[in-house]
Amino acid sequence: MKDSRRTFLKKxxxxxxxxxxxxSTLGFSAxxxxxxxxxxxxINMSVVGVRGQGFGHLKQWSGMAxxxxxxxxxxxxxxxxxxxxxxxxxxNLQGEKPATEYDMRRVFDDKxxxxxxxxxxxxxxxxxxxxxxxxxxxxxxxxxxxxxxxEGRQMIEAARKYDRIVQVGFQNRSIENVRKAMHALHNGVxxxxxxxKGLCYKPRGSFGRSENxxxxxxxxxxxxxxxxxxxxxxxxxGHYNWHWHWNTGNGDTGNQGPHQFDIARWGINKDEHPVxxxxxxxxxxxxxxxxxxxxxxxxxxxxxxxKILQFETRGLDTNGEGSLxxxxxxxxxxxxxxxxxxxxxxxxxxGKEGEPGPSxxxxxxxxxxxxxxxxxxxGGHYANFISAVRSRNKADLSCDIYEGFLSSALPHLSxxxxxxxxxxxxxxxxxEQFINNQGANDMLTREYREPFVVPDKV
Numbered sequence: 001m002k003d004s005r006r007t008f009l010k011k012x013x014x015x016x017x018x019x020x021x022x023x024s025t026l027g028f029s030a031x032x033x034x035x036x037x038x039x040x041x042x043i044n045m046s047v048v049g050v051r052g053q054g055f056g057h058l059k060q061w062s063g064m065a066x067x068x069x070x071x072x073x074x075x076x077x078x079x080x081x082x083x084x085x086x087x088x089x090x091x092n093l094q095g096e097k098p099a100t101e102y103d104m105r106r107v108f109d110d111k112x113x114x115x116x117x118x119x120x121x122x123x124x125x126x127x128x129x130x131x132x133x134x135x136x137x138x139x140x141x142x143x144x145x146x147x148x149x150x151e152g153r154q155m156i157e158a159a160r161k162y163d164r165i166v167q168v169g170f171q172n173r174s175i176e177n178v179r180k181a182m183h184a185l186h187n188g189v190x191x192x193x194x195x196x197k198g199l200c201y202k203p204r205g206s207f208g209r210s211e212n213x214x215x216x217x218x219x220x221x222x223x224x225x226x227x228x229x230x231x232x233x234x235x236x237x238g239h240y241n242w243h244w245h246w247n248t249g250n251g252d253t254g255n256q257g258p259h260q261f262d263i264a265r266w267g268i269n270k271d272e273h274p275v276x277x278x279x280x281x282x283x284x285x286x287x288x289x290x291x292x293x294x295x296x297x298x299x300x301x302x303x304x305x306x307k308i309l310q311f312e313t314r315g316l317d318t319n320g321e322g323s324l325x326x327x328x329x330x331x332x333x334x335x336x337x338x339x340x341x342x343x344x345x346x347x348x349x350x351g352k353e354g355e356p357g358p359s360x361x362x363x364x365x366x367x368x369x370x371x372x373x374x375x376x377x378x379g380g381h382y383a384n385f386i387s388a389v390r391s392r393n394k395a396d397l398s399c400d401i402y403e404g405f406l407s408s409a410l411p412h413l414s415x416x417x418x419x420x421x422x423x424x425x426x427x428x429x430x431x432e433q434f435i436n437n438q439g440a441n442d443m444l445t446r447e448y449r450e451p452f453v454v455p456d457k458v
Contacts, residue, residue: 043071048076049076064383080100126146126227145405154458165385170259184346194307196309198260200313201318207236224238249293273432275426282296296316304429326342347359
């Protein structure tokens, strides 16, 4: 963290003279296992975490077998109860049965696997990515890319040190209409954009409480916990509900929220951290739930030039905003008007009278292809990753780990302010530390449980 962000970016691939964590325990060679992959050469994948979003990953990668020569070689999940259904689905799509494994370290040790797709709970994202990079694998990792800010920086260092292609699952960056909206914003469609708002209006009910119990048969619970602090198994803190407990998740501000944080930062064109953050809220209505994270939260961030990024999470019944009734999306405010972005549909309203301006319906259809209109590789975010794996050029990625880190840091910074009682915090983007606030700095990282420790030196 001592190096500034810009200084760090100049430190590209540093060679692979050794692996400080993982080499001795996992048997990795510091030398990459992977040669440059040709345009038609087979790519073997492993998906780590296959319950929810990870099941979607499995379908995406195995569905590419015929067109892109991509195959799922190994399904990896700590819950063996998932294996039968997942094997059947993958076999149907690619015509080959995948192997199974519950310990990701054995997957990383497989020299025939080229790339790893990570859809574990958030607390595993960083260490899994770092171990994969150390073993010479490219990585597609879900959002937020890390469980805290410091981990995200370590992921960048690992990706650059071992010269790996690392894509973060901000899928909007590969959607053509979203790219057109960003292109329009950056070219002044609403003037100078001075404020961006992200919306996460996603009502969620109570999931209740339960007593601690023994883990179900087939679940490797110690491996599921991994880097997180030890605690007894509780079904209300497990599958999916892990999102709502600080030990493993980041609330909806850090669940659905990262997608809209990313678009907001992209729209105001900020390749940097904010300098101030304030976030407040609470958990309202339900008293019978073990949820720790807020279901209502409002965050405001300020950048060095004074531009503002707002974010609002509403977990109860609520109205949408704007003419598009936006609930999961963004609104941008500029000196000449504003833009509403709802999924891939966008509209602008200009001037004092709010006259309709360019939109996804009436603008850009005749525009020639450019870097903004189509992600390299075609076919969306997953295909974009495969394209970059073959080209070995991280610039081909729609969302390289560095971009994913900047956007993932925003909900993490917001949650720190929230957990400190809504305190306004000043942040130094160069050092990635809060100013004169040790309590806040302590929350930029966590204590790790041996042997699942994110290393200081990757």
